[in-house]
Amino acid sequence: MFEVRPTTDAAEFGRAFNGIGQYFNAELTEERLERFRQVLPFERMHAAFEDGEIVGGAGAFPYEFSVPGGELRCGGVTVVGVYPTHRRRGVLRAMMDAQLRDIHEHEEPIAALWASEETIYGRFGYGLAAWCGEIKLSRTWNAYAQPLERRGTVRFVTPEEAATLFPPIWEALMRERPGVFRRTKAWWELRTLRMPDEEKANPRRFALLDLDGSAQAYAIYRLFPGFEEGSSNARLEVTEVIGASAQATAEMWRFMLDIDWYGTIECSLLPVDHALLTLLANPRRARYRMGDSLWLRLVDVGAALSGRAYAHDGSVVFDVRDAVCPWNESRWKLEGGVAARTDAAADLALDVGELGAAYLGAVSFAQLRDGLRLEELSDGAVERADAIFGWRPLPWCPEIF
Numbered sequence: 001m002f003e004v005r006p007t008t009d010a011a012e013f014g015r016a017f018n019g020i021g022q023y024f025n026a027e028l029t030e031e032r033l034e035r036f037r038q039v040l041p042f043e044r045m046h047a048a049f050e051d052g053e054i055v056g057g058a059g060a061f062p063y064e065f066s067v068p069g070g071e072l073r074c075g076g077v078t079v080v081g082v083y084p085t086h087r088r089r090g091v092l093r094a095m096m097d098a099q100l101r102d103i104h105e106h107e108e109p110i111a112a113l114w115a116s117e118e119t120i121y122g123r124f125g126y127g128l129a130a131w132c133g134e135i136k137l138s139r140t141w142n143a144y145a146q147p148l149e150r151r152g153t154v155r156f157v158t159p160e161e162a163a164t165l166f167p168p169i170w171e172a173l174m175r176e177r178p179g180v181f182r183r184t185k186a187w188w189e190l191r192t193l194r195m196p197d198e199e200k201a202n203p204r205r206f207a208l209l210d211l212d213g214s215a216q217a218y219a220i221y222r223l224f225p226g227f228e229e230g231s232s233n234a235r236l237e238v239t240e241v242i243g244a245s246a247q248a249t250a251e252m253w254r255f256m257l258d259i260d261w262y263g264t265i266e267c268s269l270l271p272v273d274h275a276l277l278t279l280l281a282n283p284r285r286a287r288y289r290m291g292d293s294l295w296l297r298l299v300d301v302g303a304a305l306s307g308r309a310y311a312h313d314g315s316v317v318f319d320v321r322d323a324v325c326p327w328n329e330s331r332w333k334l335e336g337g338v339a340a341r342t343d344a345a346a347d348l349a350l351d352v353g354e355l356g357a358a359y360l361g362a363v364s365f366a367q368l369r370d371g372l373r374l375e376e377l378s379d380g381a382v383e384r385a386d387a388i389f390g391w392r393p394l395p396w397c398p399e400i401f
Ligand SMILES: CC(C)(COP(=O)(O)OP(=O)(O)OC[C@H]1O[C@@H](n2cnc3c(N)ncnc32)[C@H](O)[C@@H]1OP(=O)(O)O)[C@@H](O)C(=O)NCCC(=O)NCCS
Pocket: 019, 020, 023, 079, 080, 081, 082, 083, 086, 087, 088, 089, 090, 091, 092, 093, 094, 114, 115, 116, 117, 119, 120, 123
């Protein structure tokens, strides 16, 4: 009914983008379009057509993405939207179908996304694979539990300096944790470090920690001044603090927490095992509130399972159901870190979305079993699978895309 294909020029790209633009008041200006196409090529934006008119769009950034113990190519699904005139007529389904086939053809074994609503993507084989949380901490409660010996120095840097000094620190995070996508040069310049006009009243500030002779942590933040009954209730909004080591992270956060004259410091997208929650003397006061982060989809089950590292070499056989990507429907034996199709009896039967949920190590098979998401077909299979898949630290994706 709907034709879905990649866009071929700026006009189609813009109209496909306006699918999501309908909901975020973010219609593409020429300038915005020019920026966006530098990170999302025309051919990675799908448009849905009805009688030649575009009625929806869905993009996929060509990512390199950290998984336990390594990296994989990944379709970073983004700007999914259907014009309100065409909702609930199967446009999204048609786009998801075409996009997943396209991701497969691009040899990206996994796809990842942030969901606007958690009810949308499970039906397309995505599983909730990472959690994150936000904090809102009053300056009154900014003490650390243990004394911190400060060894580094913090200085402000320009966006131009940040463009060369910040990426290696982000790379260190990619090596440390699953769930991180590589920011290209264009991404850093156009999305992370650029000062959008609408932010000029509360500009992004870029701080760098030099420690033991090298740049080891950075912070990006904005300050929103305010007063209530004569006292500051300014909001210090932390966009991201990234450290290349535990000491660097502790020092950079200490710098942020000590800034004078704010009322509340806020930061979102923090994983539940983030050091800040153990550094603080009063973590309860951070009012950590958890929600879903990445949704992950195994687009090529064999390549995805063989593409991450495991805690143990043990073996487990999955009977995988996948109605949307039928090439995955099979029994898969994972042994010694390698997955292959098998005729052996299955230990666990599950939808591909549940395997995606467990993939980054943040959701256990025991949780999935207890949530009635899988069938355990042999004794002890869930415990065995968890011993193989378990991974620390937990996944962390510090940016919504
Ligand atoms: C979410 C959105 C893309 C759905 O598009 P759509 O074309 O109406 O969806 P479809 O008609 O293809 O629906 C496919 C299935 O998903 C279900 N579905 C769609 N949107 C849903 C939602 N928000 N919540 C729960 N189920 C939803 C449909 O009921 C249908 O179910 P079925 O297969 O059992 O019949 C559209 O509503 C939209 O653009 N929303 C605003 C922007 C947005 O949230 N985008 C997602 C960004 S991550």
